[in-house]
Amino acid sequence: MKIYNFRDLNKEKLKELCSRSSSDDNLVKSRTEEIINNVKSNGDNALLSYAQQFDNIALSSLFIGQEELAELAKQIPSDVKSAIDIAYQNIHTFHAAQLKQEDKVETMPGVVCWRENRAIERVGLYIPGGTAVLPSTFLMLGIPAKIAGCKEIVVCSPPQSDGKVNCYIAYVATLLNIDKVYLVGGAQAVAAMAYGTETVPQVYKIFGPGNRYVTEAKKQVQNSVAIDMPAGPSEVLVLADDTAIPSYVAADLLAQAEHGTDSQSILAVTSNKTAAEVIAEVEKQLAELPRRDIAKAAIDNSYIVLVENLAQGMEFSNLYAPEHLILATENYEALIPLINNAGSVFLGNLTPESAGDYASGTNHTLPTSAFAKAYSGVSVDTFIKKITFQHLDNNGLKNIGQTVEVLAEAEGLQAHKNAVSIRLKGTSGQ
Numbered sequence: 001m002k003i004y005n006f007r008d009l010n011k012e013k014l015k016e017l018c019s020r021s022s023s024d025d026n027l028v029k030s031r032t033e034e035i036i037n038n039v040k041s042n043g044d045n046a047l048l049s050y051a052q053q054f055d056n057i058a059l060s061s062l063f064i065g066q067e068e069l070a071e072l073a074k075q076i077p078s079d080v081k082s083a084i085d086i087a088y089q090n091i092h093t094f095h096a097a098q099l100k101q102e103d104k105v106e107t108m109p110g111v112v113c114w115r116e117n118r119a120i121e122r123v124g125l126y127i128p129g130g131t132a133v134l135p136s137t138f139l140m141l142g143i144p145a146k147i148a149g150c151k152e153i154v155v156c157s158p159p160q161s162d163g164k165v166n167c168y169i170a171y172v173a174t175l176l177n178i179d180k181v182y183l184v185g186g187a188q189a190v191a192a193m194a195y196g197t198e199t200v201p202q203v204y205k206i207f208g209p210g211n212r213y214v215t216e217a218k219k220q221v222q223n224s225v226a227i228d229m230p231a232g233p234s235e236v237l238v239l240a241d242d243t244a245i246p247s248y249v250a251a252d253l254l255a256q257a258e259h260g261t262d263s264q265s266i267l268a269v270t271s272n273k274t275a276a277e278v279i280a281e282v283e284k285q286l287a288e289l290p291r292r293d294i295a296k297a298a299i300d301n302s303y304i305v306l307v308e309n310l311a312q313g314m315e316f317s318n319l320y321a322p323e324h325l326i327l328a329t330e331n332y333e334a335l336i337p338l339i340n341n342a343g344s345v346f347l348g349n350l351t352p353e354s355a356g357d358y359a360s361g362t363n364h365t366l367p368t369s370a371f372a373k374a375y376s377g378v379s380v381d382t383f384i385k386k387i388t389f390q391h392l393d394n395n396g397l398k399n400i401g402q403t404v405e406v407l408a409e410a411e412g413l414q415a416h417k418n419a420v421s422i423r424l425k426g427t428s429g430q
């Protein structure tokens, strides 16, 4: 891992370090565009040929139905079943608390305004399955969708080599009462849900993380469909001082690195000594990992920034805007008010990021590529529209009428003014 000193970094270099762009971005863009156009024109045929090309399988059906899901779900080992059940409960408890009805507000006497939640009726969930199948992502998307009350939930995930989904995905589908999983991965899944095919229904909003093709496809279909956020290759920034435990920091860096070669694991650290200890630990732990080639490539793409103190580390972190921010210090409390840009934050030496990935309750579908500057992670709100309502009574009309008339006149919009004046006249005798 390259080491930089924060105080030596000029604006240009900082921008480069915080950028997630890569030399083949344009290639990914054009390939994705091609895939989307093919799905738009050729529907299911395109999906079947991409399954052959990317997933190496000649599919006889583009989905797995309820009965087969139930059968596959029976194969789940009991320890994994119990772990999924506990994760389900915690994620459900955390997300259920987000569903709140706001109070009505009387802005002037007789003028009452309020917002009501309505679930997005048709949503599409993408569950990654390329380098690793992620049933945890199914929980993270399916639970808030159900709590929000979404009526139609379309789920896409790449097929396994046997043309099915694994027993974990099947078990989560049964837990969530979802009776179909479409065997479609990558950009083609996003295109299918955005435009619909003979088999895959069109949805109003697409959710879920994925590799660069999936994330690029979500960006490209935004003219036709809403998306949750760009949630691409995983990232972590660990901010550490001398109270950090190097072996824990190394484990956290490697946890995100093993997701994919394009993951980023950044360390901002207050001392050379801790930096050296973390590097040694990364080397040691890396050698033991089954996915060490992937993790090593990601670590080689990552770097360390030496900072003078934790506040300066936070300054860098806010510029980088990580998906996950780990405060590996006993002094984390004082840093909380300094955090502006981060998807999800993990406080202190005993809080591994993996807890949030799987089971503490928070959502793991989070903005990457510095989009944490503007987006939040997935929550129940992401599956809901908030519709505003208002009601004016006689008193309210009198109180607000002149204000609206004057403003409409100022904008030169006579019909707007008339819509008030005609009512004021109509009610003046009452």
Ligand SMILES: NC(=O)c1ccc[n+]([C@@H]2O[C@H](COP(=O)([O-])OP(=O)(O)OC[C@H]3O[C@@H](n4cnc5c(N)ncnc54)[C@H](O)[C@@H]3O)[C@@H](O)[C@H]2O)c1
Residues within 6 Å of the ligand: 031, 050, 054, 055, 127, 128, 129, 130, 131, 132, 134, 137, 158, 185, 186, 187, 209, 210, 211, 212, 213, 214, 231, 232, 233, 234, 259, 260, 263, 323, 364, 365, 366, 367, 368
């Ligand atoms: N930000 C988040 O919230 C979050 C959460 C979980 C996972 N992730 C990230 O999701 C990603 C999952 O990626 P993945 O690859 O394992 O699974 P994936 O399901 O996103 O992608 C697999 C699919 O990509 C397509 N594909 C592969 N190579 C291609 C190519 N050369 N051209 C066109 N399409 C191609 C194939 O259709 C394949 O089925 C990881 O990068 C992980 O870090 C992010």
Ligand SMILES: N[C@H](CO)Cc1c[nH]c[nH+]1
Residues within 6 Å of the ligand: 134, 136, 137, 233, 234, 235, 256, 323, 357, 364, 365, 366
């Ligand atoms: N760290 C990923 C989000 O970037 C989520 C995940 C799923 N499984 C393990 N981790």
Ligand SMILES: [Zn+2]
Residues within 6 Å of the ligand: 234, 255, 256, 259, 357
């Ligand atoms: Zn993870």
